[in-house]
Amino acid sequence: MTDAAVRRIRLQEWREVRDIRIRALRDPAAPIAFLDSVDAALARSDDFWQMRAAGAAIGENAAQFVAVVAGDAGETWVGSVSVLLRAPGDTDTVGRAVSAPQADLVGVFVDADHRGQGVLDALVEAASAWAVAVGADGLTLEVHVDNARAQAAYRRLGFIPTGLVVDVDAGREIQMHRPAE
Ligand SMILES: CC(C)(COP(=O)(O)OP(=O)(O)OC[C@H]1O[C@@H](n2cnc3c(N)ncnc32)[C@H](O)[C@@H]1OP(=O)(O)O)[C@@H](O)C(=O)NCCC(=O)NCCS
Numbered sequence: 713m714t715d716a717a718v719r720r721i722r723l724q725e726w727r728e729v730r731d732i733r734i735r736a737l738r739d740p741a742a743p744i745a746f747l748d749s750v751d752a753a754l755a756r757s758d759d760f761w762q763m764r765a766a767g768a769a770i771g772e773n774a775a776q777f778v779a780v781v782a783g784d785a786g787e788t789w790v791g792s793v794s795v796l797l798r799a800p801g802d803t804d805t806v807g808r809a810v811s812a813p814q815a816d817l818v819g820v821f822v823d824a825d826h827r828g829q830g831v832l833d834a835l836v837e838a839a840s841a842w843a844v845a846v847g848a849d850g851l852t853l854e855v856h857v858d859n860a861r862a863q864a865a866y867r868r869l870g871f872i873p874t875g876l877v878v879d880v881d882a883g884r885e886i887q888m889h890r891p892a893e
Contacts, residue, residue, distance in 0.1 A: 714829040716779035716790050718838045726765035729776065732789045736821035744856035744882050773797045777838040779831045791822035791831040795839045797846060805854060806878045815848035820862065836869050840890065850892045854878060854885040
């Protein structure tokens with residue numbers, strides 16, 4: 713099992729937010745995992761990352777959780793997930809109008825060296841607890857039809873396909889939902 717600890721990001725950690733995002737976007741699975749690219753991320757200003765980190769650290773509509781391993785040289789971030797709250801009338805990750813309050817799990821990433829050790833499980837637990845605390849009925853996500861590893865992990869964690877399918881630039885994604893317990 714993992715020795716990583718999971719916590720919400722802190723206000724000043726915008727460089728770490730940027731760096732783990734760029735690492736995620738360099739993953740071989742990135743083209744089917746994220747609706748974003750390394751070039752686009754590298755082109756974003758420091759202001760962008762500062763705003764994103766602030767919203768995810770203390771915002772009421774977003775939260776980012778990271779798995780950190782403590783070492784002699786300080787903390788290393790080895791995984792991350794974010795939750796985005798959508799209110800009726802908002803659009804979701806793929807541009808659809810939301811009809812009921814929804815907590816979208818996005819930016820799901822675990823460093824290759826730390827996979828298969830329960831890091832994702834701990835991240836999803838933290839994200840789920842936060843989503844429930846702010847009134848959501850669980851977590852919703854979209855996963856690419858070809859992302860077999862992510863789908864298997866989500867199924868193990870209690871996510872169930874909703875039946876909704878969406879076509880994005882990278883191909884087809886299915887929606888999954890994990891009800892609050
Ligand atoms: C998706 C991700 C977060 C999952 O974390 P992880 O630590 O790798 O997940 P786990 O090892 O706990 O679970 C993976 C499951 O897939 C299975 N698996 C592994 N390789 C697989 C493959 N090639 N095909 C199908 N299933 C596979 C494992 O057996 C395990 O299932 P099980 O628990 O039922 O045995 C991580 O792999 C990752 O960051 N991938 C790159 C980014 C990504 O795809 N993000 C998701 C975007 S929706």
